[in-house]
Amino acid sequence: MSPPLATVRLQLHSGFTLADACSQVPYFARLGVSHLYLSPITRARPGSQHGYDVVDHGQVNPELGGEDALRALAAVARAAGLGLIVDIVPNHMATSTDNPWWHSVLAQGPASPHAEWFDIAWDSVDQDLHGKVLAPFLGKPYGEALAAGDILLRHDAQSDRFFLEVHGTPYPLDAESLRTHGPRDAGGLADYDPATEAGRERLHGLLERQHYRLAWWRAAPEEINWRRFFEISDLIGVRVDRPEVFDAVHAMTLRFYEEGLIDGVRVDHVDGLSDPIGYCNRLRAALAERRARRPEPLRTPDPYLVIEKILADDETLDDRWKVDGTTGYDFMSQAGAVLHDPTGEQTLTDLWESISRDPRPFSAVANEARDLMLLRHFPAERLAAARALHRVARLDTRTRDWGESAILRVLWDLLSVFPVYRIYADEHGWHHMDRVRFEHAATQAHARIRLDRDGDDGPLLELMSGWLGGEPPENFPAAECAARREAIRRFQQLTPPLTAKSLEDTAFYRYGRLLSRNEVGADPGLFCMAPDVFHRRCAARGRHFPHAMVATATHDHKRGEDTRARLAALSEVSALWSDTVMDWMNRHVPATYSGAGTLSPHPADVYMLLQTLVGAWPLALRPDDEAGLQAFGDRVSAWQQKSLREAKLRTSWVVPDATYEAACEDVLRKLLEPAPEADAPARDIAAFANRIAPAGIVNGLSQTLLRMTVPGVPDLYQGTEFWDFSLVDPDNRTPVDYAARMAALDAPDAADPEALLANWRDGHLKQAIVRGALRARRDHADVFEQGGYVPLPILGPRGAHILAFVRCLEDRCVFVLAPRLCGQALRTEAGDDPSATPTALPRIDGDFWDTTAVVLPHRYAGAALRDALSGRERRVGADSILPLAEALADFPVALLVAA
Template identity: 50%
Template sequence: MSPPRALARLQFHAGFTLDDAVEVVDYYARLGISHLYASPILRARSGSTHGYDVVDCHEVNPELGGEDALRRLVARLRSRGMGLVLDIVPNHMGVGVQNAWWMDVLRHGRTSRYAGYFDIDWQASDPLLRGRLLLPILGAGYDATLREGHLRLARRRGEWMLRVYDDHLPLSPESLAGLTDDAEAKHDPASDEGRAALHALIERQHYRLAFWKLASDMVNYRRFFDINELAGLRIERTAVFEDTHKTIFRLYAEGLIDGVRCDHVDGLADPRRYCRQLRHRLDRLRTQPPPEAPRGGAYIVVEKILAEDESLRLDWRTDGTTGYEFMDQVSAVLHDDTGEAPLTELWRNLTGEGADFATQAVRARRQILVDSFEAELDRTARALFAAARADVATRDVSLAAIRRVLAELLVHFPVYRTYAGGAGRDAFDAAVFERAVEGALRTIRGEDTDLLYLVAGWLGGEAPRSLPPGPVRRARERAIAVFQQATSPVAAKAVEDTAGYRYGRLLSRNEVGVDAARLAISMDEFHRRCVERGATLPHNLLATATHDHKRGEDVRARLAVLSEVAGRWVVTVEHWRARHASLRQRAEGRMAPSAADELMLYQMLVGAWPLGLEPGDDEGLERFASRIAAWQRKALREAKRWTRWTSPNEPYEDACEDFLRSLLSGDGAAELAAFAQYIAAPGAANGLAQTVLRLTAPGVPDLYQGTEYWDFSLVDPDNRRPVDFAARSASLERERAPEEALGTWRDGAVKQATILRLLSLRRAHPELFAQGSYRPLSASGTAADHILAFVREHRGQRLLVAVARHTAEWLAGAETPAIPAACWEGTTLPLPEGQWRNVLGDGARPGGVTEAVGVFGNLPVAAWVSGA
């Protein structure tokens, strides 16, 4: 197999189509990218900005230009020897009137040919929902919506339908009998009689309309997280798998795509089976690829959040994950663990919050279960209850007790999910459950202890296959599947989208796939992770920015500097808190912003402060303030302390925004700008370091759109803003060496030049990166701890990589990230024997013990190649 050398992720929508991508292929080819990596391109809901709400699996989205545009894009890619990897969404679909499968289910209920496509619980505990589908789409209570005339019988395209606001829902065939030409008048909700008749008609449907806020308590279809408009698929059914992947398989068989990225694999009932089935089908399809298509098997990666001690299962037969774990590791190795104590103390002293991140995560899980996942909790509990009832030995166990025990297991679950099946748990999953049970034992009622162990056994501790075929075995297998599908959305919403917005010790460590409790890792641990990845999943993606990141890669790189200058940061924040006390307002009985929200705001302001933004630039400050205000409002709602999406506390939010804008319109802007400048140069050094490590460590680098310049983006939609490809193309044409581009480092060209040089090297020597060994290299001397270095080697070709870290003591307050030669005095690196050529600059040198300054020059990063 020939894996991709390097991917460039593009976000497609009506404002950036497949034809628009045609125009940037040449740019990415010159940069050294081997494959474009596209967001989902199948037909999504109208106006979708991300494509994850697919409504038709059989069509390339016409808003993106349709299949003709896709073929034009692929033709251009093939002309440059490039390929295309496609993001696919096997877990769910967007539902509503644009989804014909969903509409058929609404019309025919359980008898619809598509009823088995969606993960619907037709045996809901609520008798009003049994055999019906809950539609939580009303903007108010059902009675009020009916009385206000938002529900009406209407004729549309010769067919009677139920008009709900501006949409039209189908009516069941059996309910249409007796509707005559005057039916609309007879069902007019303006009169008591008409309203009663309309209600009676609605009650005869296969769906039940409800206020959208009732979804978390009552919804009887599996959702993507807590999003009502995204319904889970039963992809484990072969017919559903084949139908939903029909177009993907055709595109692959025709040589239009070269691989896939599988979104949210943990949402599937059986990820292992799915991945192996996908690999098998793609292997069978690509028997005679078009001559212009790249050779080799399909490239398959999965979006998967791994815990610190968790590895992707190799028997899934994928090429790896989308790289969140690398994002964590490369960030952590650039943080300084000496800053942990003062930063933790600052957080606790200012906020009065003594809980660590793990405690915050447990609290968030408990709240999320109540706020967003009551229906999922009920569904899982009833699956376990069915398993109990199926066995005469446990028939007296109550549903209420199971629900209590289950809730505590979910609250204390330490990973996103486990993968037990008929064969039960493997060793890793067994250890996960042991930790979950230990946590639950601390909080459950004493009389539920025995049941806790019993439930843990049902959930894979006892292999269902050891039971004889029959109802007990089937019930256990179903309970395991339902439980495992419930743990990942609870974890994601609680950890990423709640605790991550509540715990603000250092926001550079609050990121997707990152444990915010861990501030830093050692160089030895980073090296160990690289060696493991090279040995097991050498084609795993390496990401440092994605469409889902909370803060841009260079925001995180700059904020990492706070771990090095923690003492100064503490004093600065305390000064700002006192200085800006008069700007806080009382809103809804509390001061706004709270101490926690204020501390996190300061971090975002200095971390994302645009290079070159001056305190006197009113227009620039306004643009920056608007971006930060949008982030702030989203962050406050995600934290769910004083406000939330389902019930916004606008007075508090508005007061927080007033505080922000007052900061940036007064003298405070100068101090913020000064501190941002103080950490800018070491932050840029960190940014270059993580760029070089992503491009040279074992794995396949993923370049998110636009991040070849400095990436000071915020959470979406800010990180999906239009990219100025014209500017990037123009700077690329100049082909400056990174050492030269360092002189104007604020424009981002030095980062682009570094990427160009390293991607060009990957193109010239693909086997060195795809198969080369990885050996840590240790520096000696006074600044040895500031150097992370390693050697990649394959068949006589060698690459030496070295990056500087923890450079604040040299660069804080400096005008440039160029490291003064005196900083390296007395520090050496043992270059292996041979003749070495500088990749990022000019010149050559022999191997042997070499002064660090001779390796780095002025740059904070270095790459030297030998034998190539």
């Protein structure tokens, strides 16, 4: 097969299995994708809804149908001309006793054959954890759990084995501990009954002799002695850098690739690994080595390999990675930013500062969130990194006097301002961009040190810069080299979870200037992107990573692609939105927040709620539809609770404030009460959402066409070929109605532009754009795979409102036209009255474009072009000019190919 033409991401679980995916292959083939891109298929924790909590890398999840179902899917897909790409999870596994490796560690401790397979500090300086692993899975403090009977000694008669039962979960017991401190037989269980003081003492004595220490879940941030996935204490880091672990983790995946069942992989959370670049090189080599043994028709091309990696706005991958690219969060940010109107930035900034009473930019909010995460959520990881640095200091007489406390202070300063997810220093030290990133952070950390401590720790920061890669570890004796590499590893494996939890899961929920920019892979402080910058980014991807994924929706997005597209339209009517919001807050949410314990939501929380209601308002929802409002309210309620708790300001997951959350819920429900009155909140919100809906739809169609045509492999997240007004998970992982989507392909008006536009709210219009673009990708596969990317010159007064470019290979060209900032062309008869219900179609009238035209290459003078989306023919002028009023006469977007 060729490199992927386009993928569709499918979320597998017991409610949508491999067999269910198999039944949809005919639909995906007709839609035009080339590969099914599957969420993890390895055996996961029972009942997993996502597959990232792996318990066995050597088995296809039986809840998905097992290996037989995978083989059946692969066969049906191949017969339809489709391939498979699978998501793999090398970074972590579930700390579940269903995990045989973890079970072995609990039972045998350091003597387990898997003791070094997980990232566990067996040599903890805490004597209570020396040679043990912390098991922070108790619902209450250990002593209370013991007294409450949450920990029980049990006996299995069939196997004649004793085990612990903790909250219904079995835990193994060390054989020697049972011999010396356990009952002789089942009859002795009563002596270990925690309901009695003597029983508790005996049970405690037995527990103290295990290779794990049961603890309250809230002890994990302070006490944990193993690497977690982010701050999730039931996912443990895997040492996939060890050859034997790499082989065990990847054996099944590599076998499936060799047998031709799959064509490539997506690597989850690559930045969590100790050496991401080395890992990718090793995986690339392992796949390539097996390519020659694949079935004959499948030996070309190279295996497809992409990584889940969040890039900063000015960050790129380099050629050390040996991957095809990222999974597309970078493009998602770029495609969103270019659709935001820069003239609305200051008005929306002023509005946010007025409502939130917080004038700080996003960067300051993010740094504050980092400080919180370092203090409350990652203190154990921070301490481990400081101790690793302290060991380096002790190896040199010139630095041995720097104490652990001082190192801890400076490390905090550095981590709190670190600008990217991570750097990639190794035994050779920093790469060029590593140095740039680190020195940027060091400059900011110096400023904090001068401000807070008169610069006392400045010299130590200089030393730490060298220890963390500024000085290549290979230049030092073996012991010091090893210590420096360990310090580098600790630091570089801390910055990714710290950044993710600080930005995506904290600051994104605190800063609400415009929520369309609060998205994974984006910087909310970067409000918009100029077209020329967007073009440069796309061209660069085409030169360096032409097969990188490009996405606009994922299973991890904060808001659906069309929710963001509608919110982006607010940037074009910022003054109107500002006035409207202030009016709503005065009329519909009059209470004033007065601090902790208040019965009124903070205005910032109300403002983010109002954005969410406007952005996600269903296209068919009427403000008097009681059942519809209830269902919408339930969705928004789940988002609101998550948003409030993730912000960690007035409530949190750790310490929920039920009173505050109830007050916010009350406001939500009042805003969504069925609205017979003209000035009722739901009617106001519905009217404004409907007013900007056509502009949002045009944004959404532009975003869709860009994804399908820029350099890269477009990824379609399940179901988003119809409108996607979803919110954060689990709302973005709801079941997809594939019957409706297949029916839309077969509808009599499926190829009729006028009918599709007239009924635009049903989503068939978007599906038609997706299908038409995919058909063009298939018909001109070499152009999209190998062709260049060149922006087209624009003439006329509306040049700022169009993104125009050509994908060209030799003399074959495909022309793309995607409008931007065209809300003013979609005004309704009601003008600026937000209370009116608009009837506008998402089509830009030719009068708006006036004389604006795109200039095509000279050889196209007088040529006939066909719009691959509408099927209509367009004639280029003798001067190689194509008026936009003509090119966009059918749909608001166009994809032109030779007729």
